[in-house]
Amino acid sequence: MGRYVIRRLGQMVVVLFGATVVLFCCLFVLPGDPVGSLGGDKARDPAVVEQLRERYGLNDPLPVQYGNFVKNLAQGDLGEDFTQRRPVTEILQPKLVNTAELAITAIVIDIVIGLLAGLVAALFRYSFWDVLITLLTTMAVGFPSFVIGMVLQKAFVVELPWFPLISDGSFNSLILPAFTLAILDAALVARLMRGTMLEVLRADYVKTAIAKGLPRRTVLFKHVMRNSIIPVVTYLGISFGTLLGGALITEAIFNWDGIGLALVQAVQQQNNPIIIGVVSFGVAVFVLLNLIVDLLYAVLDPRIRLA
Amino acid sequence: MRGATSAKWVVGAVIVAMSATACGGGDTKADGESGGTFRFGITEPTAIDPVNAQESEGIVIARALFTGLYDTSNDGKLIPKLAESGTPSDDGKTWTFKIKAGTKFTNGEPVDAESFVRGWTRVSAKASASDVSYHMADIAGYEDLHSGKSDKFAGLTAVDATTLKVELSIPDFEFVKKTAHSVFSPVPKVAGAGDNKAFNDQPIGNGAFKMTSPWQHNTSITLVRNDDYGLEKAHLAKVEAKILNPANGSTLEYQGFQSGQFDYARMPTPQLTSAKAKYDPQGEWISGDFSGINYLNIFNQNAPFNNPDARKAISYAIDREAIAKGVFQGLQKPASAFLPPSFADVYQAGVCSSCVKQDVAKAKEFAEKGGLKPGTVVNFGYNTGAGHEEWVQAVAQQLKDVLGLDVKLDGKPFKEALATQQDKATSGLWRQAWTADYPTADNFMTPLLSTTGIGEDPATGKAQGDNRGRYSNPEFDKLLVTAKATKDDAARAALYKQAEKLAVDTDQGVIPLWQRTQYRLVNSKKFKNIKMDFYEDPTLAEISLK
Numbered sequence: 001m002g003r004y005v006i007r008r009l010g011q012m013v014v015v016l017f018g019a020t021v022v023l024f025c026c027l028f029v030l031p032g033d034p035v036g037s038l039g040g041d042k043a044r045d046p047a048v049v050e051q052l053r054e055r056y057g058l059n060d061p062l063p064v065q066y067g068n069f070v071k072n073l074a075q076g077d078l079g080e081d082f083t084q085r086r087p088v089t090e091i092l093q094p095k096l097v098n099t100a101e102l103a104i105t106a107i108v109i110d111i112v113i114g115l116l117a118g119l120v121a122a123l124f125r126y127s128f129w130d131v132l133i134t135l136l137t138t139m140a141v142g143f144p145s146f147v148i149g150m151v152l153q154k155a156f157v158v159e160l161p162w163f164p165l166i167s168d169g170s171f172n173s174l175i176l177p178a179f180t181l182a183i184l185d186a187a188l189v190a191r192l193m194r195g196t197m198l199e200v201l202r203a204d205y206v207k208t209a210i211a212k213g214l215p216r217r218t219v220l221f222k223h224v225m226r227n228s229i230i231p232v233v234t235y236l237g238i239s240f241g242t243l244l245g246g247a248l249i250t251e252a253i254f255n256w257d258g259i260g261l262a263l264v265q266a267v268q269q270q271n272n273p274i275i276i277g278v279v280s281f282g283v284a285v286f287v288l289l290n291l292i293v294d295l296l297y298a299v300l301d302p303r304i305r306l307a
Numbered sequence: 308m309r310g311a312t313s314a315k316w317v318v319g320a321v322i323v324a325m326s327a328t329a330c331g332g333g334d335t336k337a338d339g340e341s342g343g344t345f346r347f348g349i350t351e352p353t354a355i356d357p358v359n360a361q362e363s364e365g366i367v368i369a370r371a372l373f374t375g376l377y378d379t380s381n382d383g384k385l386i387p388k389l390a391e392s393g394t395p396s397d398d399g400k401t402w403t404f405k406i407k408a409g410t411k412f413t414n415g416e417p418v419d420a421e422s423f424v425r426g427w428t429r430v431s432a433k434a435s436a437s438d439v440s441y442h443m444a445d446i447a448g449y450e451d452l453h454s455g456k457s458d459k460f461a462g463l464t465a466v467d468a469t470t471l472k473v474e475l476s477i478p479d480f481e482f483v484k485k486t487a488h489s490v491f492s493p494v495p496k497v498a499g500a501g502d503n504k505a506f507n508d509q510p511i512g513n514g515a516f517k518m519t520s521p522w523q524h525n526t527s528i529t530l531v532r533n534d535d536y537g538l539e540k541a542h543l544a545k546v547e548a549k550i551l552n553p554a555n556g557s558t559l560e561y562q563g564f565q566s567g568q569f570d571y572a573r574m575p576t577p578q579l580t581s582a583k584a585k586y587d588p589q590g591e592w593i594s595g596d597f598s599g600i601n602y603l604n605i606f607n608q609n610a611p612f613n614n615p616d617a618r619k620a621i622s623y624a625i626d627r628e629a630i631a632k633g634v635f636q637g638l639q640k641p642a643s644a645f646l647p648p649s650f651a652d653v654y655q656a657g658v659c660s661s662c663v664k665q666d667v668a669k670a671k672e673f674a675e676k677g678g679l680k681p682g683t684v685v686n687f688g689y690n691t692g693a694g695h696e697e698w699v700q701a702v703a704q705q706l707k708d709v710l711g712l713d714v715k716l717d718g719k720p721f722k723e724a725l726a727t728q729q730d731k732a733t734s735g736l737w738r739q740a741w742t743a744d745y746p747t748a749d750n751f752m753t754p755l756l757s758t759t760g761i762g763e764d765p766a767t768g769k770a771q772g773d774n775r776g777r778y779s780n781p782e783f784d785k786l787l788v789t790a791k792a793t794k795d796d797a798a799r800a801a802l803y804k805q806a807e808k809l810a811v812d813t814d815q816g817v818i819p820l821w822q823r824t825q826y827r828l829v830n831s832k833k834f835k836n837i838k839m840d841f842y843e844d845p846t847l848a849e850i851s852l853k
Binding site: 030031032033034036037038042043044045046047048049051052055083084085086091094095153154157158161164165166248251252253255257261264265267268269270 | 438453502762
């Protein structure tokens with residue numbers, strides 16, 4: 001197990017290296033000078049452009065630039081961004097915290113609502129509750145998240161001022177964006193859970209367990225839930241990774257200062273240090289989450305061997 | 308220019324506050340209650356330290372924190388702040404400013420001639436790599452300082468505590484108007500170098516407001532009244548600028564206003580009409596015409612537009628009225644001159660004769676003369692994601708309908724758009740806008756239409772300046788130089804008028820489209836005297852509780 005983890009972490013380094021190399025090459029073949037203009041379409045004074053190119057080593061050949069990047073990264077330094085000229089780590093740190101807060105809250109909502117709804121729908125198949133849950137999840141899946149976000153905002157910020165419009169860091173300002181992000185995923189989790197549970201409930205070993213006279217609760221939690229939850233864990237793992245990459249539309253609607261918006265803006269401004277920082281972080285998160293999901297499989301299903 | 312690049316020019320940007328003397332169209336000072344917190348939204352500025360404050364969002368804060376020699380009213384008049392007088396020499400190369408004695412920075416340091424020298428030197432120093440230092444390029448010794456050859460600004464002398472002498476490298480009888488820009492602020496000794504992070508995030512100034520806590524990046528900037536302000540003090544106790552994301556800024560401002568969380572707001576363009584209907588009757592809607600222009604840049608040196616006739620054909624073919632009514636719902640006004648109406652002494656309505664009214668017959672006639680045949684491919688570039696899509700499509704359609712041109716719309720993100728415009732081989736049209744930094748005709752004409760404004764890089768042929776349409780006429784260049792060196796105001800204005808007629812009418816070097824009108828919602832139930840200043844920002848220093 002320990003060996004397996006070390007090997008996977010080794011793979012992560014390789015993936016990160018590959019990703020940053022590709023990213024570097026992409027960024028530097030883009031048309032336009034990353035330090036060539038000001039906030040708008042105003043050209044920068046050529047003397048200042050030259051100074052900035054020197055300061056940020058943009059005149060060096062690409063391999064040299066990459067070498068410097070790796071050297072600095074090893075010391076935890078991602079350089080300075082091109083517009084405000086502040087350290088990238090200082091710029092990204094609060095955004096990462098914000099994004100993580102939002103992602104964790106959304107995932108908790110997913111798990112609670114999604115699993116409960118799926119469970120109820122599967123156990124009381126074709127009942128009123130099952131039909132209602134199926135109907136609601138179908139609707140939720142059909143709505144794009146920006147519609148949900150705007151409706152929630154209009155209703156609970158503008159019309160009924162229950163929540164602040166501009167985030168003030170309080171738990172209150174977290175609720176609406178977290179729900180906006182969670183609704184779609186929770187619906188998918190509920191449907192996934194219902195489907196796999198119905199399959200498992202029909203399995204021979206469940207019938208055997210019931211025939212053996214095991215209490216219903218034991219059957220449900222030890223056998224049924226544990227086996228039904230594997231695909232859900234996979235889905236939630238991927239979903240959580242996506243959330244940690246930032247949620248552009250939700251962030252824009254609720255003015256949530258997260259990674260998604262930062263990346264889009266950085267791409268528009270060709271603010272390369274920010275792009276590289278965010279993407280490297282995203283790759284690392286995905287690789288780590290994959291590892292965690294694989295480890296969870298082994299815990300949930302002893303037949304899965306990590307080797 | 309303050310980056311009039313996005314739909315900002317429709318919806319507006321936010322900058323700041325002038326200090327407490329009346330500014331704007333001859334309004335009377337109204338003294339209201341002191342106190343209150345004024346809340347509005349901005350997007351994250353590049354900088355709020357005058358050393359690099361550049362777009363409206365940064366300038367609004369810098370102007371609240373610092374007071375310079377002069378301020379500018381909306382109609383381009385100079386309002387003295389710390390200057391008691393500004394006197395040019397007879398040759399227009401030396402300016403002497405007398406400075407008000409006895410005012411202080413909020414840390415107690417005196418504001419004297421030396422602090423102006425310090426501030427301007429800090430901006431132009433090589434190490435600062437300031438994006439706005441070019442405003443000082445005409446001061447003697449700028450090159451040496453900016454290239455790092457010297458660490459002194461040769462053209463600046465603090466003669467005594469209250470006398471600042473500025474020597475220029477060329478005669479300029481309007482230099483005084485430049486000093487209204489926030490880049491010309493004085494700074495205290497503690498400012499240190501341009502990259503002093505502590506000062507960058509919490510500047511110590513001499514303005515009507517001060518900061519008691521540093522800039523919370525991407526969250527908010529809070530200003531409090533400076534009770535020791537040496538001029539007329541502000542009424543507001545506090546100003547809270549919440550930082551909004553640019554992707555959704557105007558929507559958030561509008562919603563914030565509706566839910567009572569902002570006292571001042573821009574609106575998304577599609578909502579302007581309904582917002583006006585709702586808020587205008589309640590006296591919560593303000594509008595103003597500002598010193599800016601939206602125009603078509605036309606690549607003068609490459610076919611098909613390398614002759615004035617072809618360029619005039621395009622201008623005559625555009626129905627500005629129809630687009631102003633349709634796309635802009637009557638909220639933008641067609642422009643018939645390059646200079647804005649707010650520059651009353653030089654404004655000539657109708658100077659661009661091809662702009663006054665769409666004229667299909669003339670458009671066709673000029674197209675014929677200029678060799679602009681139906682089916683000619685015309686590239687029409689614009690920057691994406693800034694709300695221009697709708698109107699550029701309307702213009703393109705008119706060019707197709709009237710002249711039968713094959714117009715290729717080409718939307719690009721900023722940096723890429725800029726690279727394309729700078730390229731020597733680029734042809735066709737490009738959307739462009741410009742807002743004034745200070746109220747001088749020169750601030751439009753030199754960067755946008757003069758040969759020096761092209762700034763061609765000999766190595767790559769790139770246009771590094773702002774005149775990317777590459778209009779170039781030696782006669783026009785000479786008029787500008789002569790005008791700058793003309794002492795008499797009326798004679799100077801006449802020269803600028805002549806220059807504008809030559810560039811915008813005779814040669815049609817650019818094609819004016821719309822004036823710059825701005826709209827805001829203001830909480831007039833709670834506050835008095837909320838107006839927009841020359842920089843399209845709320846007049847923070849004059850606002851008071853009702």
